[in-house]
Amino acid sequence: MTRYRLTLEYDGGPFVGWQRQENGLSVQQALEDAVRATVQEDVLVYGAGRTDAGVHALGQVAHVDIAKEIDPQRLMAAINFHVRPHPVSVIECSIAVGDFHARFSAVGRAYLYRIVNRRAPLAIDRGHAWLVRVPLDSDAMHAAAQHLVGKHDFTTFRASLCQAKSPVKSLERLDVMRQGEEIQIVAEARSFLHHQVRNMVGTLRLVGEGKWSGDDVTRALNARDRKEGGPTAPPDGLYLTLVVY
Numbered sequence: 001m002t003r004y005r006l007t008l009e010y011d012g013g014p015f016v017g018w019q020r021q022e023n024g025l026s027v028q029q030a031l032e033d034a035v036r037a038t039v040q041e042d043v044l045v046y047g048a049g050r051t052d053a054g055v056h057a058l059g060q061v062a063h064v065d066i067a068k069e070i071d072p073q074r075l076m077a078a079i080n081f082h083v084r085p086h087p088v089s090v091i092e093c094s095i096a097v098g099d100f101h102a103r104f105s106a107v108g109r110a111y112l113y114r115i116v117n118r119r120a121p122l123a124i125d126r127g128h129a130w131l132v133r134v135p136l137d138s139d140a141m142h143a144a145a146q147h148l149v150g151k152h153d154f155t156t157f158r159a160s161l162c163q164a165k166s167p168v169k170s171l172e173r174l175d176v177m178r179q180g181e182e183i184q185i186v187a188e189a190r191s192f193l194h195h196q197v198r199n200m201v202g203t204l205r206l207v208g209e210g211k212w213s214g215d216d217v218t219r220a221l222n223a224r225d226r227k228e229g230g231p232t233a234p235p236d237g238l239y240l241t242l243v244v245y
Helices: 027-039 072-082 138-145 196-208 214-223
Strands: 002-010 045-047 056-066 088-095 108-117 130-132 150-153 168-179 182-189 238-244
Touching (some): 002 027, 027 045, 027 056, 027 072, 027 088, 130 196, 138 196, 182 196
Antiparallel strands (some): 002 088, 045 056, 108 182, 108 238, 168 182
């Protein structure tokens, strides 16, 4: 049995999320079907992050065990052929070393959230960014975001269905940067709670609109109550960009 490490990018729009579900096609299922068509084996593909429906990836990492040994470049080409027409691409493939596990070996994850801040509707970026028509103060958003950096109980930013054992996480980075009409929010941590990034982004939007201050963000964090936080930002603008091992 050979374990292969895959690096993936995908458009999350057509999928019910990463994880296989009964209510529609998942990224995991699309990949498993493609591997099965390649090697004629029943396989399980394990991902580093269980992205939600509509969430995209530029650097998702996965692994799969295959009985037949096959050249990684040939395997990558074959999976990319069989996964069509679904918007998934294996961009790197290698034989995993040691006891590598895509999820449990990871020591860090990075996400990007894209906001397009303008009045005109999206054309090219529709489904790939959050359109916010109200002018946002990105500098105020960045300053408020620093109130969330560090080790905290993030219950306020945790989805009610989150299955994590503890709400305590160490957020290493939360930066807000403007490039023209686009605002980019970068979040880095060892791991995240379900909807944590989207809930933080929704809260920072309130700051950008001038409705909240940095102190309001701290108050919400300390409340440890989801009802005290801002709204959940839509999945369209969220990308899993990097998994660190």
